[in-house]
Amino acid sequence: MDATTDQRPLKRTRGRQKIEIKKVEKENSRYVTFSKRKNGIFKKATELSTLCGADVAVILFSEHGKVFSYGNPNVEKVLDQYLAETEEGDDNSCVLESGSNGGTLTQTLQEQDYEKSLRRLEEMKRTLKMVKKEQ
Numbered sequence: 001m002d003a004t005t006d007q008r009p010l011k012r013t014r015g016r017q018k019i020e021i022k023k024v025e026k027e028n029s030r031y032v033t034f035s036k037r038k039n040g041i042f043k044k045a046t047e048l049s050t051l052c053g054a055d056v057a058v059i060l061f062s063e064h065g066k067v068f069s070y071g072n073p074n075v076e077k078v079l080d081q082y083l084a085e086t087e088e089g090d091d092n093s094c095v096l097e098s099g100s101n102g103g104t105l106t107q108t109l110q111e112q113d114y115e116k117s118l119r120r121l122e123e124m125k126r127t128l129k130m131v132k133k134e135q
Contacts, residue, residue: 045072055077057069057078069127075128083124086113086117
């Protein structure tokens with residue numbers, strides 16, 4: 001093997017470079033970055049679902065409030081499954097906060113999870129309405 005067959009052509013680009021993770025200042029560049037990274041996240045979610053058989057849901061809100069979503073099998077089914085899982089809890093009690101009258105207010109973890117799930121459900125319902133409007 002002589003030296004001429006071992007030479008590689010010179011690179012004309014810098015290749016993939018590491019970037020500093022901070023907000024992109026230029027609006028147009030920020031929009032392009034969002035679009036590319038959104039597609040990348042959706043692609044990774046698809047790969048995870050395909051390779052591992054996982055149910056996946058991704059919901060993104062752009063800087064301007066536009067909603068983008070991906071779900072496999074679909075977003076609604078995955079969210080329903082998540083909410084059903086978070087409703088299950090155990091009856092352990094814990095101190096939540098001190099009351100204004102000096103007493104202690106206690107609440108079970110199950111009640112805390114239930115209230116949190118209700119808030120999430122309302123938020124997800126609003127999100128689904130926005131997603132349906134976009135489709």
